[in-house]
Amino acid sequence: MKDFAISDHPRVAAQLARLGALSVPQGRLGLEIIEGLLDRLGNPQRRLPPVFHVAGTNGKGSTCTYLRHMLEAQGLSVHSATKPHLVRYNERIRLNGALISDDHLADLLARVLDANEAGGDLGPSFFEVTTAAIFLAFAETPADACVIEVGLGGRLDATNVIPDPLVTGIATLGIDHEGFLLRPEDGAPADPLARIAWEKAGITRPHAPLVTLDYPPRAEKQIAALTAASGAPWLRRGRDWSAQIGDTIAYRDAAGTLDLPLPMLAGRHQAENAALAVAMLRAQSRLTVTPEAMAQGIRAARWPARLQLLNEGPLVALARRANPTREVWLDGGHNPDAGAAIARHFATRPPVHLIMGMLANKDPSAIVTPLTDRLLSVSVVPAPGHDAHTPEDFAAHTPLPVRPCDDVEAAIAALPEQGDVLICGSLYLAGDVLRRNLEFPD
Known part of the structure; x- marks a missing residue:
């Protein structure tokens, strides 16, 4: 799959031309290539600020933007990585709230592509090179936190080499990218939605809370098994936290209740995404975000091309x-x-x-x-x-x-x-x- 990224900046355009020549070899999925590429770059994924890692069929990008805006409303510096870009490739990498500059982007892509070629071509994909550039940028630029959106699935997504996220989350589950996520594989669930849940919940890490919406039992069975195996606390909507959507978001969990405003983004599902982001913030204790900052961030969030x-x-x-x-x-x-x-x-x-x-x-x-x-x-x-x-x-x-x-x-x-x-x-x-x-x- 090609992304057709273009730029009117000559140095960025030159690197995007190199990037655009890459593709996913037919039938090849896994983490070996991204791990090899990152090793050549000094493993920047091990030096990231505290990570919020978000998967899902739909809503993961919106959840990431709510997380970013709420953290920023608290006065914290935040990096974020979302995908795909809509107009400019730079949209994929945001450093301390601002889109990455053209010169910085050109330098990062050149470093990643040169490292691949210098050590013998590993055959990375567009997405693996992009992910490596994101990790380099985030590791080398100080921040209080970073918010990272999964690209495809979760278990075998290139972002799933983060060793110790602060908290992980899963937005809505649905059937998409069937050619990748539902391909036959020994040991994988046969039911399509259960398989999707299994793939998404592959971002679970030991002791990092996993926060989810509520899903059909066949999907939740897979999440329960994976979190039990990893030792990750699983915080599920309807059991560990709740959000009633009306004129406001009436949020409740073991720590208490919140009355939060509805987002400016259109659609009831955006209030659901905002509630998931709130639950992820409250699932961790390293970064403090007040209810006032949550409310301010929810109202400030903007996410293009979503209603x-x-x-x-x-x-x-x-x-x-x-x-x-x-x-x-x-x-x-x-x-x-x-x-x-x-x-x-x-x-x-x-x-x-x-x-x-x-x-x-x-x-x-x-x-x-x-x-x-x-x-x-x-x-x-x-x-x-x-x-x-x-x-x-x-x-x-x-x-x-x-x-x-x-x-x-x-x-x-x-x-x-x-x-x-x-x-x-x-x-x-x-x-x-x-x-x-x-x-x-x-």
Whole structure:
């Protein structure tokens, strides 16, 4: 899988060209390559500030941004690593609250790639080199904490070489990346959701609390076994902590109760993600974060392309030529769990025009089906740089005609006057939309 990272900074562009030439060899998964690469770099993963490590099918990036904002509201310095980037590769590495500079990024990538080549090519992937660069940056820049998002799964994700995290967490569980996470393997659970839980809970470490939401019994059975084997305390929602979502987040655990504000980010699921972040903070005792800082951080958190209402820009201006009050929403969701969350948000809103661009290896019904009775029209655009589903792929899952369009601008220009717009189906499409609307993540 290619990431097609680009940059207008010459030194970064040169390193991204080297990075873009890498790929995951067919059938090769494991931690041996990242461990070998990090060893050549002096094992920076052993010198990180206290780590919050977060996995999940959906919601892990949002949980990470709540953690970062709450820690920063306490006055602590925080590094964070999230993925994928939407517009600029720099979005993957945040040092003390700011995106990594181009010159620093170019230096880090060069060091990692040179170390690989100098010792004999280990054959690392795009993601393994990126992870090594993240660990170098975090180890060499002082901070009070770092927040690290798992990339794919957990057990065999390149980030899962962190030896001693402060606390780990798992957001929602759902079926995604089946080709990797559900591939046949001796000793792995046969049930798909149980297998996903087994993969995600692979980030568990001895004595580091694991904080989770509540899941079906077959998934929780796997988590229980892994935490018991590692000696990690397991703090599960509904048993060890709770969060009632209403006009506020009514949070409760063994230490007491909190009444916290709802996030500015849209969707009930964002309040669930914020509650998970609160539970992770309260599961550890090394860093103190007050309820006031938690509340401030929850309200301050921003996370692009997750039910994001786009601001004024070229795409929004185009959408409002025929309708000056039209809203344009953007979400990178592409699996059934994301589709359910998007549908909950629009269940109480007027129907929308859907513009979809989805990778060909995703389920074409994932978004369209949950939104069936909330749609005015369906348009299909390419997913930039990737093989994508055709209009015919979506037509089987909606009673509406499906309109093919060359790009997002053409899809917006073809819409009738009435109705708001939802653009979704891929984070690659979301990044392209943000770029076209001149709305760059900072």
